Amino acid sequence: MNLQLSAEQLLLESSLERVFQEHSSGARIRAAEPVGFDRELWDILVDLGIPALRVPEDQGGSGMSLMHALLAAEQAGRALAPVPLVEAVVANRLLALAGGSEAAALLEDCLAGRAIATLALHNAGTRPRQLVPAGAVADAVLCLQGDALSIRRGVARLPMPADGAGQTQHGAIAAQLLDLDASDSRVDLAGTREAFAAALAEWRLLGAAQLALIARRAIDSAAEYACEREAFGRRIGEYQAVSHVLAEAFTRVDGARLLAWRTVDAIARREPEAAALLAMLWWWAAVNAHEATLGALRIFGGYGTALEYDAQLCYRRAGAQLLVGGDPEKQLLLAADLLYGPATGREVPVVALPDAGEVAIDFDWGAEADAAREEARAFLRRHGSEARRRFMRDSLDGFDPGLQQALAAAGLLYPELPREYGGPGRSPRAAAAIRETLAEAGWHMLMPGITDMLWKVIHHAGSDWMKQELLPKIAAGEVYLAMGYTEPTSGSDIFAARTAATRKGDGWLINGQKMFTSSGHRSDYNLMVTRTAPDKHRGITLFLAPVRQAGYSVTEIRTIGDERTNVTFYNDLEVPDRYRIGEVNGGVKVLAAALAIEQSGGDLYVNWLRELGRAALEWAREPGAEGRPIDDPRLRLALAATAARMQVTDVLSRRSLWAFEHGQARKHEGPMVKLMGSESWMNCSQQLLRLAAPDTLLRGYTGAGLIEWSARRSISSTIFAGTSEIQRSIIAEAGLGLPRTRS
Numbered sequence: 001m002n003l004q005l006s007a008e009q010l011l012l013e014s015s016l017e018r019v020f021q022e023h024s025s026g027a028r029i030r031a032a033e034p035v036g037f038d039r040e041l042w043d044i045l046v047d048l049g050i051p052a053l054r055v056p057e058d059q060g061g062s063g064m065s066l067m068h069a070l071l072a073a074e075q076a077g078r079a080l081a082p083v084p085l086v087e088a089v090v091a092n093r094l095l096a097l098a099g100g101s102e103a104a105a106l107l108e109d110c111l112a113g114r115a116i117a118t119l120a121l122h123n124a125g126t127r128p129r130q131l132v133p134a135g136a137v138a139d140a141v142l143c144l145q146g147d148a149l150s151i152r153r154g155v156a157r158l159p160m161p162a163d164g165a166g167q168t169q170h171g172a173i174a175a176q177l178l179d180l181d182a183s184d185s186r187v188d189l190a191g192t193r194e195a196f197a198a199a200l201a202e203w204r205l206l207g208a209a210q211l212a213l214i215a216r217r218a219i220d221s222a223a224e225y226a227c228e229r230e231a232f233g234r235r236i237g238e239y240q241a242v243s244h245v246l247a248e249a250f251t252r253v254d255g256a257r258l259l260a261w262r263t264v265d266a267i268a269r270r271e272p273e274a275a276a277l278l279a280m281l282w283w284w285a286a287v288n289a290h291e292a293t294l295g296a297l298r299i300f301g302g303y304g305t306a307l308e309y310d311a312q313l314c315y316r317r318a319g320a321q322l323l324v325g326g327d328p329e330k331q332l333l334l335a336a337d338l339l340y341g342p343a344t345g346r347e348v349p350v351v352a353l354p355d356a357g358e359v360a361i362d363f364d365w366g367a368e369a370d371a372a373r374e375e376a377r378a379f380l381r382r383h384g385s386e387a388r389r390r391f392m393r394d395s396l397d398g399f400d401p402g403l404q405q406a407l408a409a410a411g412l413l414y415p416e417l418p419r420e421y422g423g424p425g426r427s428p429r430a431a432a433a434i435r436e437t438l439a440e441a442g443w444h445m446l447m448p449g450i451t452d453m454l455w456k457v458i459h460h461a462g463s464d465w466m467k468q469e470l471l472p473k474i475a476a477g478e479v480y481l482a483m484g485y486t487e488p489t490s491g492s493d494i495f496a497a498r499t500a501a502t503r504k505g506d507g508w509l510i511n512g513q514k515m516f517t518s519s520g521h522r523s524d525y526n527l528m529v530t531r532t533a534p535d536k537h538r539g540i541t542l543f544l545a546p547v548r549q550a551g552y553s554v555t556e557i558r559t560i561g562d563e564r565t566n567v568t569f570y571n572d573l574e575v576p577d578r579y580r581i582g583e584v585n586g587g588v589k590v591l592a593a594a595l596a597i598e599q600s601g602g603d604l605y606v607n608w609l610r611e612l613g614r615a616a617l618e619w620a621r622e623p624g625a626e627g628r629p630i631d632d633p634r635l636r637l638a639l640a641a642t643a644a645r646m647q648v649t650d651v652l653s654r655r656s657l658w659a660f661e662h663g664q665a666r667k668h669e670g671p672m673v674k675l676m677g678s679e680s681w682m683n684c685s686q687q688l689l690r691l692a693a694p695d696t697l698l699r700g701y702t703g704a705g706l707i708e709w710s711a712r713r714s715i716s717s718t719i720f721a722g723t724s725e726i727q728r729s730i731i732a733e734a735g736l737g738l739p740r741t742r743s
C-alpha cells in the first residue's frame, strides 16, 4: 500500500498550484464569465504541456499516467480555473489513440494551442443536439454516432432553450448546447467505440476529482470565515450548527477525493469492479460536492449569495460540473447494473476504461496481509461452522474462552501485539486483513476487540513492570480488559468523571460507578478514569484496576442491538500503585492517547457495511410475490448506495491506517472513518429495513434477518467510542481549525 505521490507527481501538483494561484484569482474567474474561459491562462497551460499530459511521448505528449491527469484536474478544481483542462486532456488522448492524418493534424494544433478539442458525452445518433462540455470554446468535437467515431469542426452552437442566452449559466463553465448534425466538416476516425467509451470514463473520473476539490475549496474558505465572523458575541464557528455542517461535508468530500484515487488504482490493476467504482465515485462526488458547496455558501449568510463573494462561485461551478454529467443517480443505477447484473429486461451497459499507466499509488494491503488472510481462512476451515456463527450472535457477547485461546495461539487474536511480549507482531494492515476475514464468517468479536485497543494503551503508556506482567498474558488470551470511562452522569464529557481514587497506604481505593462497561462481566482489569483532585482536567488519574476481587460488582445491561454491556460498581476496590498508568493527576494525557487509539481504527465499519450489503443482496435476489425485489430501481439505488458508502469508508480507513504506519497520522482522520462508517451503517440499514418490509420484521441470520439485526446493532455504533456529534467536533477542530466547543 502506498499513498505517497511520486516526486514527479508532487512537482506537477505544486507547479500547477503556483500557476493557478497567480492566474486564477477571483477577479480573473469573474472576468472569464459568462463563457467560463480565460485564454491567457489556457496559453500558459499549453506552454506547460498540460493538454498533452496523456498523449504518448512519440506523438508529442508527455505520456503521463491517469494519476498525473487526476492531480492536474484536482488543482484546476481547487482553483476554479476557467479552462477546459479535463476535456482537452481526454480529447487529446483520444485523438492520439484514434490515429490517422486528420486526427494527427488536429492533435498537433491542440498541443500547440491553436485549437481546442472536446468530446460529446452522448451518442450523436440518438441525441444530435446536446450539451457538450467545453463546447463553447472548442474548435472540434469528437463524437460517436452509432459505432462511428468522428471529428466535427465548426459545429452549430444553439441558444439555450430556456433563456436564449447562449451558454449555461449555472456555473459559467464553457458547456454549450450544440447541434452535431450541423457542422462545417465531419471526418470519420479509425478509433473504436471502446476507445471512446474509455475516454468518457476518463472524463468522469477527472471530473469527479475536480468536483471534490471545488468542494474542498468551498469548505476551507467557509471554515476560515467561521473563525472570524461573530454573531451573538461569539465566532460563528463555535456554533455546532456551523461547525458540524462543515465537518460532515469535509468528511464526505475527503472520502470523494480518496475514492477517486482508489478508482485510479482499481483501473490500473484492471480490477473487475473498477467500472462500478467509477460510477459510484461520480454519484458520490457530484451529490456531495453540490451539497458541500451549498452548505458552505450558507455559512457566509447573505454575503454568500452576493456575486462579489467567492462562495457562490464554488457552488455554481460544482453545480455546472455535475449537471453537465447528467442526473448523478443514473450513475448509481449504472453501478447497480455493473455490480448486480442489469434489472430484468435491461441490457448490460457497454463499459470500457482507460489505460492508467504507472500510477505510483496503491491501496492494496500487500503480501503480508494476503498471507495473514490465508492463515485466518485456514483457522476458519478448522474452527468455523454455522453453529459457531450463530453462537457469535446469539450469545450476545459471542465469547468462548477456548476459541479465543486458539485464535491467540494462531497469532490471530491480537495480531499487532509485539513479539517481545509473546504476540505475533504483525503489521496494522495484516491485522485489518485478519479482522476482515473473520468478519466475513460473521465473527465480529466485540470483547477481544476491546482488549485489542487497550493493550495498545498499556504498550504506549504503561510502566515496564506492567508491560512485562500483563502483555504476555493478554497475548496468550488468558487475560481480558474493559474500559471504565463512562459514568451515570458523564459520557461524552469524559473528564467530568466522579469515580474517586483515594490514597490508602502505598495504594489506592476506588469508589464509584461506571456505565456501559462492555465486557466488564468477564474482564480481569478495567482501565479506569478516576478523580484524584477537584480540577476537571488536572485531577484525573488512570488505573488499570484488577477487578477479580472484593469491591467489584456488575449488573448487566442488554441493548437493542443484542449487545451485553454492564453497569460496574467499585466499593473500596483496592488497587496497588503499580497499576497506575501515567502520572497522578496526569491522566488526561494518557486518556487522550487512549481515545486516539480507540478512534483510529475503522475497518470494522467497513466489514459491517459489507455484511449488510451481502445480506440485502441475498434477500433482493429471492423471488417474492411481486417478482424479484432487485428489479425495483429504489432498491437498486439503496444497494448501490450501501456499496458506495462502504467504499468511501474503506478508503478513509485505509488512508488512516497508512498514515498511522508512516507516522503521518492526523487527529481528524480516525474520527472521519468512525463518523462515515457508523453513520453509513446505521442509515443504510434503516433504509434497507424499510425497503425489505415486511420481511424485516422477522429475526434471522441471513438476508432480511441480517438487515433487521444491522438496523438494531448499528445504532450503538454511532454512540460508543464517541458519538457522531463528538466526532464532528473533533473533525471541525483538528481538521478545519475551527474553535473548540467543548471544555
Ligand SMILES: Cc1cc2nc3c(=O)[nH]c(=O)nc-3n(C[C@H](O)[C@H](O)[C@H](O)COP(=O)(O)OP(=O)(O)OC[C@H]3O[C@@H](n4cnc5c(N)ncnc54)[C@H](O)[C@@H]3O)c2cc1C
Pocket: 240, 482, 483, 484, 485, 486, 489, 490, 491, 492, 493, 515, 516, 517, 518, 519, 559, 563, 565, 716, 719, 720, 721, 722, 723, 724, 725, 726, 729, 741, 742
Ligand atoms: C453498546 C455500547 C457499548 C459501550 N461500551 C462502553 C465501554 O466499554 N466503556 C465505556 O466507558 N463506555 C462505553 N459505552 C458508553 C459510550 O461511550 C457513551 O454512551 C457515549 O460516549 C455517550 O455518552 P452518554 O451515553 O453519557 O451520552 P451523553 O454524553 O450524555 O450524550 C447525550 C447526547 O448529547 C450529545 N452530546 C453530548 N455532548 C455533546 C457536545 N459537546 N456536542 C454535541 N452533542 C453532544 C451526544 O452526542 C448524545 O446525542 C458504550 C455504549 C454503548 C451504547
